[in-house]
Amino acid sequence: MSHYFGKSLTRISALAGLTVRDAARSRLLVSLGGILIIGLIGLPLLISGDNTLTRRLQVILNYTLSFAVTMLSIVTLWTACGGVSSEIQDRRLYLVLTKPVHRYELWLGKWLGIVALNALLLTLTGFIIGIMIWHTLFTSPESETGKRQACEQFLLARQSRLPESPISEKQAQASAAALVKSGRAPAGIDAAQVATELMKELKNARFVIAPTGTVHFTTLITTPLSGINDGLLNYKIESSRPERSPIPALWEIQAAGKKAIHLSVTNYPGLPNRLLIPGAVMKNAPSLTLSYHRLDSSSSATLFMAQNGQEPELLIPSGSWAMNLGRGLLMILCRLAFLSALGLTAGCLLSTPVAVFAAFFIMVLLAMSGYVESVATSGAFYIPHEGHELSKTWLDKVILSQFKGLNRLTQPLLRLDPVPLLEEGRRISWLLTTQAVAWLVGLYTAVTALIGMILFNRRELG
Amino acid sequence: MMKDEELVIEARDLTKVFLDFWGRPKVRAVNGIHLDVRRGEIFGLLGPNGSGKSTTIKMILGLLHPTSGQLSVLGQSPRAVSVKSRMGFMPEESYLYKYLTADEILNFYANLYGMTGSAKTERVNALIEQVGLSQARDRRVGEFSKGMARRIGLAQALLNDPDLILLDEPTSGLDPIACREVKDLLLALARQGKTILICSHHLADMQDICSRVAILLQGEVCATGSVQELLSTPDTLKLTLQAPSQTTLMAVLDLLERETGTRPQVDLTGRTLESVYIETVSKRKSAS
Incomplete structure (x- = not known):
């Protein structure tokens, strides 16, 4: 049994390594790393505002992270969609699948490769943000008190405390x-x-x-x-x-x-x-x-x-900012792991352009989860029909039920988004991080992977 | 241990119908073929484009599923992963990762076979040597000529020392010496008890090395048998002899004409261009 797992692990790690090497040799990694560095450094220079220390720190924290996450999400989907489908199109996968490779091993290997790439790029992002903050503080003409106050305001993880209710x-x-x-x-x-x-x-x-x-x-x-x-x-x-x-x-x-x-x-x-x-x-x-x-x-x-x-x-x-950023990046990695699974599953079934389109559609839907939530809870998309009272038609009911279903699906994604928390300097607890791992990787990714593997296993490569 | 006459590939009434988007039959690529490939033989699959050769190969490789009929490879379903560890496949086109070097390619595929450590290194080194790519082992496959890509393709097909080797146009793109070497290698492998299935348009090559062939047309097997059986016709003979004198030759021809009723055709047999080429290049190489 251990011999079988050993061989399986060798195959999966070979496929994961190939995915990373593919990205590195096809210059994807270098290009993306370059864009990340330029974007992360250039964005705060472009949006420096009044050029005060607090404003610059705010820009670094608010914009750079959102930029990096958006970039990585797009590239992750693109890479994942092409990971299988482009290899089917140029038939490189035919040769791989004539070797003793289970299709689930191929799926897992590709997924792990993309997640490893994301981990590498997220580490780079965290490193750049850290250096930029240190550089901004170090070169700022502000007084020591001003610098301390700016650090107090931005570079600290904080827990929220709400007023006590006047009545239990x-x-x-x-x-x-x-x-x-x-x-x-x-x-x-x-x-x-x-x-x-x-x-x-x-x-x-x-x-x-x-x-x-x-x-x-x-x-x-x-x-x-x-x-x-x-x-x-x-x-x-x-x-x-x-x-x-x-x-x-x-x-x-x-x-x-x-x-x-x-x-x-x-x-x-x-x-x-x-x-x-x-x-x-x-x-x-x-x-x-x-x-x-x-x-x-x-x-x-x-x-x-x-x-x-x-x-x-x-x-x-409540704790250090660096650790908080680390936990936040781990949560982002979980989201990217789910996106990788989504892209790979789409790529296992569809051709690259169609898979990219389908995956981007789902990503937009997920990005709109806040809107979906408000529609699902308030039913705000109803338009009263002329001459009629505000009443739900069967179409309204169907659409609303779809929004409600979608809201249920996207709620954990909305709740487990660390970017707004990091931007506001709120503490990301280990509990929340564990929840992100459990929901996004343990459930969402696992279910998507299972669907992808089952359908890919049934797919013919003609 | 397998019996000598054991069937390595056994297809019974094998059919493959491709469906359109709506699930309606579109193309009947393979239509009820019967195929037996025995252990240790070199079996050639011939046929024009669109005759169903590639579809048959893909079904044997487990990439396509038969619509009906039975197909057994090495005694199991071709989709079983355990079968694939005993098979080697060299596709017609170079379906290799162009950004990897020859060494990396072979190591990657060796990993897929679960090979590790010194056994893997030794096997990879031996194969690179065997296909003559020692000088180019650190070059990226994308920079290879077609012939070199074929060699690395052949090397990856032999990584696991397979019992069954499937080759799609194995000599395409190779120079005559390399072509001869590949053919000699295949004959040696067959002598070791390996079973080889070849798909090719190079009929001369197929005639050189195949023990049996099947000719496919429109998804059906039109003819099958040993090469000798297919080439020999009982009422025609080819006689090769030292050229006699003109008088003797005429007397023999007259005698044969009286016997058969038709005048026999006389041709001068010479050397083939292939033999002249190989001899010339080999001499030049050994001299330098």
């Missing part, structure tokens, strides 16, 4: 049950719905800021912090009035048993804000109480902090 779920359910029992709840609504609405209302009410008013909320910090690194508070203010005049305000931040600190800010409605919270305040604190004091007594507009995923969010330091 159990309390809400109990109150809702009491309301329903006393007959004060509207007819036809059950206790669960009342509890949901109650929690929503309380949350909304808590973030309303009247002129010269104040909002308070508490955020738990479960892991004690060393206090060396600063935290970040992300928040957004909305106004009841259309005018966008600046709002002077004061943040009061207090940890239990410590003296409060005050930070003056000026906010513009509708724009995201980022406030650096000194690490010393959070040091060993179990929780923070944050208060926002509005200072514009002349304005009569009611302000409120944004809801629905944009609530005030405290980002606390």
Whole structure:
């Protein structure tokens, strides 16, 4: 048995090696490496903006990674589609398949070769990003304090902490049950719905800021912090009035048993804000109480902090940026591994141009998974028919069910995308990384591979 | 151990129909052929273009599946991977990875046979030597002439010391000396008990080395048998002798005409261009 596996492993590694060598000798690797280097270095120079250190770091993190991932995704699909189909077309595969090679070994060998290429290029990407950040910091004319602040803001992995709910779920359910029992709840609504609405209302009410008013909320910090690194508070203010005049305000931040600190800010409605919270305040604190004091007594507009995923969010330091980037790149590799499987499976069944077209179509579909999700949840693509009320036709129902199915398929891909997390400096946990490996490689790739192998095994090479 | 007369390839009523996109029959490439290839023989598959030779070869290689009929190769289904470890195939075109060197190509295919270590190195070195590519082992196959590509193609077909060797136009693109060497190599392999199936348009070469042939036309076997059987006709003889005097020759011809009713044809037999070429080049090589 071990002899069989040994031989099988020799064949698979020979095929994987051939794929890497093919890319290297056909100059694909060199060309792509060149484009990556030029793009990764050139893009931040082109989009340097106001040329401040923070802006340049932001550009390096935000654009270069997206550029590299887009490039690698396209090339991965192209290589994977041609990996089998082009060899069938020029008949090189005929000779390989007259050797004692199982077709699944051929599929696996090709896939491993493409994944190895991706790993190589992703390592190069990470290396270039690291060097660029180091070079930007090293050559910046900013003061040491400015450099430290920029590093604090961008080069740190942070975990998200959301404000504590003003009421627990159990309390809400109990109150809702009491309301329903006393007959004060509207007819036809059950206790669960009342509890949901109650929690929503309380949350909304808590973030309303009247002129010269104040909002308070508490955020738990479960892991004690060393206090060396600063935290970040992300928040957004909305106004009841259309005018966008600046709002002077004061943040009061207090940890239990410590003296409060005050930070003056000026906010513009509708724009995201980022406030650096000194690490010393959070040091060993179990929780923070944050208060926002509005200072514009002349304005009569009611302000409120944004809801629905944009609530005030405290980002606390959690691990090194380099490790976070490493985990992020591993997640990207998992996505590329899935794309390789998709391309190879398409290439096993279709000719190269058709396989490329089909695979790109699927990739676009996956890239649109956010849109798909919103359509599937809101049904926003309905167009009312003239003279009719907004009602679903059979076509609407069919399309919506397809969107829902697609949404189920693409949800893990959307959730396990590390690029937005890396861009925002959020921590990518080992749990999330493991989930990416399990979902993208263990499930998506495995299922795609299985389909590809079964169909390729049945295919005749005439 | 296999018996001497054991059938290495056995096709019974073998049919291959290609279908169109909608699954309707489009072409009947092979139509109910019977084929027996025995151990140790060199079997030639002849026929014009489109006669079904390539389709038959592809079915033997397990690349195509028969529509109906039975096909057994080395006692098993041709799709079984274990059969392929006992087969070697040299295609007509050079279906090789052009960016690899001769050495890398052979090592790659040796890996596919599961060969490792010194056994692999020794086998690769021996074959490179045998096909005369020692000087070009580090050159990329893409830079090879057609003849050199054929040699490396032959070397990869012999990597696993196969029991059954399938060759598609093995002498195409080779110079006469290389062609002779290949033919001698094939005859030697057959003497070692290897079974060889050749597909070729070079009828002279086929006549030189094949023990049996089958002629295919429109997917059917038109004629099959040993080369001698097919070439010999019972009412015609070819007599080769030292040229006698004119009087004796005329007397013999008259006698034969009276006996058979037709005047016998007399030709002068000379050397072939191939023998002159080989002799000249060999002499020049040994002198230099």
